[in-house]
Amino acid sequence: MTASIDSANCICLSGDPYAACCGRFHSGRAEAATAEQLMRSRYSAFALLDEAYLLRTHHPSTAPAALDLDPAMEWRRLDIVATGNGGPFDTEGTVEFKAFYRHGKDRGVLHENSRFVREGGHWLYVDGDILA
Incomplete structure (x- = not known):
């Protein structure tokens, strides 16, 4: 990552700088403590085309x-x-989210309820249900 993205606000819209938010997870300097943090970091990884991080998580x-x-x-x-469980002491959690996108002239929303598990101290994305 360049210094400009590291100091810019994070793509996940947490309000924190990228380096202090999803950037630390993408680089491997830290692990997501909650299912929501992992969800946010995966969203940012999709935006940054970070296939390695997405597969690793x-x-x-x-x-x-x-x-x-x-x-x-x-x-x-x-x-x-919404979130369900997924805290630092849980082993399972869900995160319902809406991810807004643009693809060419098309605009849309991916609305999903994602399932996560924590194994070996690491949160992992399992799957999700697409919602209307």
């Missing part, structure tokens, strides 16, 4: 062999709608 039982990330996809905003 995907549970092995449901992880694809590779991702087909589209550089034309612009992730514009992340809204966390």
Whole structure:
């Protein structure tokens, strides 16, 4: 990452600088303490086309062999709608979110309720249900 993105506000819209927010997870300097932190960091990784991080934080039982990330996809905003468990002492959690995107002239929203598990001290994305 360049210094400009490190000092800019994080892509996940937490309000924190990227380096102090998702950047520390992407670089491996820290681990997400909650399912929501992992969700936010995965959203940022999609925006940054960070396939390695996305695969590393995907549970092995449901992880694809590779991702087909589209550089034309612009992730514009992340809204966390609700969380269920997923705290620092939980082993499972859910995060309902809306991720707003632009792809060419099209605009849309991915609304999902994602499931996470914590194994070996690491939160991992398992799967999610797409919501209307």
